[in-house]
Amino acid sequence: MKSYFDCWVRVAAALFSQALAGEPTLAEAMPGAMGESAVSFAATLAGEVEGRFTVVLEGAILDTPLLGDGVEQKTGWSELLREAADSAAGELLATSGSRCQVVRFEEVKPEAQVSRAFALRSAGHGWSILVRDELREVKSGATKAAEHGDSGDGAATASASGIELLLDIELDSSVRFGSREMPLAEILDLGPGDVVELDRQVADPVDLVVGDKIVARGEVVVVNGNFGLRVTEVAAPTKRLESIRCLF
Numbered sequence: 001m002k003s004y005f006d007c008w009v010r011v012a013a014a015l016f017s018q019a020l021a022g023e024p025t026l027a028e029a030m031p032g033a034m035g036e037s038a039v040s041f042a043a044t045l046a047g048e049v050e051g052r053f054t055v056v057l058e059g060a061i062l063d064t065p066l067l068g069d070g071v072e073q074k075t076g077w078s079e080l081l082r083e084a085a086d087s088a089a090g091e092l093l094a095t096s097g098s099r100c101q102v103v104r105f106e107e108v109k110p111e112a113q114v115s116r117a118f119a120l121r122s123a124g125h126g127w128s129i130l131v132r133d134e135l136r137e138v139k140s141g142a143t144k145a146a147e148h149g150d151s152g153d154g155a156a157t158a159s160a161s162g163i164e165l166l167l168d169i170e171l172d173s174s175v176r177f178g179s180r181e182m183p184l185a186e187i188l189d190l191g192p193g194d195v196v197e198l199d200r201q202v203a204d205p206v207d208l209v210v211g212d213k214i215v216a217r218g219e220v221v222v223v224n225g226n227f228g229l230r231v232t233e234v235a236a237p238t239k240r241l242e243s244i245r246c247l248f
Contacts, residue, residue: 001095001096002091002092002095002096003092003135004045004049004053004088004089004092004098004100004133004135005053005115005116005131005133005135007088007089007091007092007095008053008084008085008088008131009026009118010088010091011084011087011088011091012026012084012088013025013026015080015083015084015087016080016120019067019080020066020067020122021065021066021067021068021122022066022122022123023122024066024120024121024122025120025121025122026118026119026120026129027118027119027121028116028117028118028119029117029118029119029128030117031114031117031128031130032058032117032128034056034058034059034110034128034130035058035059035060036059037058037059037060037062038056038057038058038059038110039056039057039059039062039074039077039107039110040054040055040056040057040107040108040109040110040111041054041055041057041077041078041081041082041105041106041107041108042054042055042105042106042107042108043081043082043085043102043104043105044102044103044104044105044106045085045089045100045101045102045103045135046100046101046103047089047098047099047100047101047138048098048099048100048137048138049092049098049100049135049136049137049138050100050135050136050138051134051135051136052132052134052135053085053131053132053133053134053135054108054111054131054132054134055081055129055130055131056110056111056114056129056130056131056132057077057127057129058127058128058129060127061073061077061120061127061129062074062077064125064127066122067080078105078107081105082102082105085102085105086101086102089101089102098137111132113132114130114131114132115131115132115133116130116131116133117129117130117131118130118131171210171211172210173208173209173210173215174208174209175206175207175208175209175220175227175229176206176207176208176209176214177198177200177206178198178199178200178204178206179198179199180196180197180198180199182196205217205218205219205232205233206218206219206220206229208229208231213235214235215234215235216229216231216233216234216235217231217232217233218230218231218232218233219232
């Protein structure tokens with residue numbers, strides 16, 4: 001079963017590649033000297049996994065505009081690492097069913113002890129990133145009650161938390177065949193019989209959209225006289241979970 005650390009590595013590698021200039025890669029490496037300019041951020045988690053998860057950045061990484069020119073790099077890294085911490089919690093829930101959430105995220109003093117070390121590499125450059133994993137699994141209220149022979153309503157209520165409270169909520173979903181930008185004048189001139197060409201070929205897959213997120217793609221079929229969608233690819237669990245943000 002995947003741990004929070006496993007989920008963080010997967011999520012961080014994807015986020016760093018997407019958000020940072022040059023699409024750098026994240027790979028495990030030997031720990032290196034960080035120096036006095038190193039900065040450290042810690043996420044405190046609560047739930048079925050609790051404790052502190054700390055990421056230490058080599059100071060030189062802040063001297064490179066990986067987050068774009070004109071961006072305050074330290075602030076940008078703080079926001080990026082917070083997003084990675086939150087997304088890892090969602091990935092953990094989707095892959096193992098363990099519920100946890102980031103209850104505090106803050107800059108902390110770098111520590112000497114680390115659990116794993118990584119190298120962020122881009123265009124011939126590399127920077128060290130250290131991780132200290134101080135998380136531990138804790139038993140849910142339902143598990144503790146079962147061990148003590150308590151099957152009352154109190155235990156059931158205690159276990160009905162987090163995303164489980166949302167599983168029965170119905171969400172509007174739609175199938176998107178394509179899109180096209182049109183000047184207002186063309187829209188006003190539309191009439192019966194006009195054809196609007198979309199930005200997608202007939203053989204291309206269509207999107208299944210929940211909220212503003214694409215959660216799956218597939219091909220259009222007919223089921224009992226109604227249109228249907230045969231799913232051929234599905235978004236990563238974290239992307240599917242993000243679709244519930246449309247509720248709030």
